[in-house]
Amino acid sequence: MNDKILKLEECKLISREIIGKDQVDKNLKRAFQDIVVARANVEIDREASYNYSYLAMLRAGRALMFFYGYRPFGTNQHKTVVSFAEIILGKDSTNLIFKFDKMRKFRNKFTYEEPGILISENDLKSSIDSAEKFIEKINSFIKEKSSQEKLIK
Numbered sequence: 001m002n003d004k005i006l007k008l009e010e011c012k013l014i015s016r017e018i019i020g021k022d023q024v025d026k027n028l029k030r031a032f033q034d035i036v037v038a039r040a041n042v043e044i045d046r047e048a049s050y051n052y053s054y055l056a057m058l059r060a061g062r063a064l065m066f067f068y069g070y071r072p073f074g075t076n077q078h079k080t081v082v083s084f085a086e087i088i089l090g091k092d093s094t095n096l097i098f099k100f101d102k103m104r105k106f107r108n109k110f111t112y113e114e115p116g117i118l119i120s121e122n123d124l125k126s127s128i129d130s131a132e133k134f135i136e137k138i139n140s141f142i143k144e145k146s147s148q149e150k151l152i153k
Helices: 003-010 021-040 046-067 077-089 091-113 121-152
Strands: 014-016 070-072
Touching: 003 014, 003 077, 021 046, 021 121, 046 070, 046 077, 046 091, 046 121, 070 077, 077 091, 077 121, 091 121
Parallel strands: none
Antiparallel strands: 014 070
8 A cells, every 4th residue: 555545544634444345435425415505505595505515525535534444533534534635636736735625724714613614695696616526536446446456255
């Protein structure tokens, strides 16, 4: 496995576990549903819509971790999911990972520091679009890796 993944293990930020394919599928399915919920809430509650966009990315990132047999561990689990996704998806996904991390920080801000902070229409639309692209990227990545494994076996 990648040296950076091993470093996350050594720092006790991730733990290796036997995680069934059903958990990967459930998290991806819920991520797609979160996008539907985010879109449905755009006119009702921007904060809720943004939060669901972020949750969609988080669930997709967790699905990616589960696919590799890892679970975030300890404190800063959301940040660990971002780091893991960055390592696995690589440079092709730099912009999406940057957006995921930016959304993580902003969501943390309005959840814990400044409830009611204004989210612009453009930021909200961008967050939903980025989340959708991120989920699709992870879904495709997992499907591709799964089919490669079947060919090897």
